[in-house]
Amino acid sequence: MRVTVFPTPTELGLALAERIADGIDAARGAGRPYVLGCPGGRSPVSTYTALAALVRSRGSDLSGLVIAMMDEYVEPSGQGFAYIAPALPHSCRRFAREWIVEPLSAAAGPGCGIRPEHVWVPDPQDPEDYDRRLEAAGGVDLFILASGGSDGHIAFNAAGSDRHSRSRVAQLTEPLRRDNLATFPTLASLDQVPSYGVTVGIETIARHSRSAVLVAHGNDKRTAVARLRAARRYDAQWPATIVHECPDPALFVDETTT
Numbered sequence: 001m002r003v004t005v006f007p008t009p010t011e012l013g014l015a016l017a018e019r020i021a022d023g024i025d026a027a028r029g030a031g032r033p034y035v036l037g038c039p040g041g042r043s044p045v046s047t048y049t050a051l052a053a054l055v056r057s058r059g060s061d062l063s064g065l066v067i068a069m070m071d072e073y074v075e076p077s078g079q080g081f082a083y084i085a086p087a088l089p090h091s092c093r094r095f096a097r098e099w100i101v102e103p104l105s106a107a108a109g110p111g112c113g114i115r116p117e118h119v120w121v122p123d124p125q126d127p128e129d130y131d132r133r134l135e136a137a138g139g140v141d142l143f144i145l146a147s148g149g150s151d152g153h154i155a156f157n158a159a160g161s162d163r164h165s166r167s168r169v170a171q172l173t174e175p176l177r178r179d180n181l182a183t184f185p186t187l188a189s190l191d192q193v194p195s196y197g198v199t200v201g202i203e204t205i206a207r208h209s210r211s212a213v214l215v216a217h218g219n220d221k222r223t224a225v226a227r228l229r230a231a232r233r234y235d236a237q238w239p240a241t242i243v244h245e246c247p248d249p250a251l252f253v254d255e256t257t258t
Contacts, residue, residue, distance in 0.1 A: 001243065002250045003229060005258055009217040012252050013046025016144070016213055020047070021054040023141055028064050033118075035066040035134070037143035037205075039155060040095040041183045043215045044144050048099050056107035063111075065104075066118045068140055069096050070155040071199040074124045074169060081124040081169050081196060090184035090193075093121055122167045124198040130167040131201075134208040143205060145214040145243055147224040151175040152238030156199035161239045165201035172197055182220075202234070202242050212246035217254035225257040 006012040020036060027034035038044065055062065072092040074081040086093045096119060105113025122130040134140060151159045151173070158173040177193040187193050205212070216225050224240065228251055231241040243249045 004250065004252050006217075006252065006254050009046045009254050010050070012215060012217060012254055013044075013048075013050040016047045016215065016252055017050035017054050019213075020051055020142060021058060021060060024060060024062065024065055025058070027141065028061055033064045033066050033137065035068055035137050035140045037068045037070060037140040037145075037200075037209065037212075038096065038100060039070045039144060039146045040092040040099075041146055043146035043217065043221075045099060046217075047144060047215065048103065052103040052107040055104055060108060061112040062104055062108045062114050065114055066120065066137065067096060067100055067114060068134065069093070069119070069121045071197050072121050072124075073194040074196050074198050075194060076196070081198065083121075083124065083198075084194060089186040090180070096121075122198045122200060124169050127167040127169055127198050131204050131208065134204070139208045139210050141210050143209040143212040143246065145205070145212055145240065147214060147216055147221065147228065147238075147240030148176060148179045149220045149224050150179055152224060152227060152235075152240045153179065154202075154205070154240040154242060156197035157202055157239045159237050159239065161202050161236060163234050163236065163242075164203045166203050167198070167200050169196060169198050171195060202239060205242050206234075206245045209246045211248035211250075212243050213250045213252055214240060214243045215252045216257055219256050221253075221257050225251070225253050 024034045073084045153176045156170050158176045227238045235241045
């Protein structure tokens with residue numbers, strides 16, 4: 001796996017954003033959609049910010065861009081589960097809207113933004129349909145991945161996740177929920193962090209990605225980066241290691257993690 005070390009998260013984000021922007025433009029030239037796998041949280045923010053600036057400067061048309069989100073919190077409802085309210089500060093759909101869709105669409109300009117039907121989230125009523133949807137789309141052109149700092153979770157796949165797991169509703173472990181306290185500062189205590197989430201699976205990421213870049217920056221990701229660099233294949237005790245089994249994998253880190 002290629003490892004690239006950048007001086008700062010800003011430079012990391014710009015490099016990945018340039019790769020994504022090139023892919024979007026190439027896909028549009030070929031007359032096909034570009035599917036971007038997107039996590040929420042702190043790690044990809046510098047990439048999303050840089051991508052919006054590139055879209056504006058290039059005059060890119062994003063009408064063919066599909067945003068495939070990786071997860072969302074859910075809560076028990078009737079005989080199954082339902083999304084949490086999208087207005088809640090820790091909603092991953094809210095994150096997608098505020099950090100990805102609205103900035104990118106504003107940068108692209110009227111008529112060239114991301115179409116509402118091109119923002120995908122796994123459905124807690126039929127999570128396995130997400131895998132079928134990604135397969136029907138020809139896969140994810142690039143999966144942006146991130147690793148939990150304390151347990152190596154990826155999306156809502158906690159330590160111990162089955163290598164062959166697909167999109168599903170998962171009960172969230174305490175270490176994963178504690179990590180999310182830092183991700184969403186409006187969550188004041190552990191009991192405010194939802195206990196369930198709908199998520200892509202480990203197999204979903206490996207099988208449906210055409211390429212994958214795991215991004216990590218900051219002192220709190222030093223352990224994560226060490227575990228990722230030491231691995232050679234999937235380790236269920238550090239699920240983010242699935243990046244090693246994705247096509248065309250890469251690790252983008254900043255200097256504070258090394």
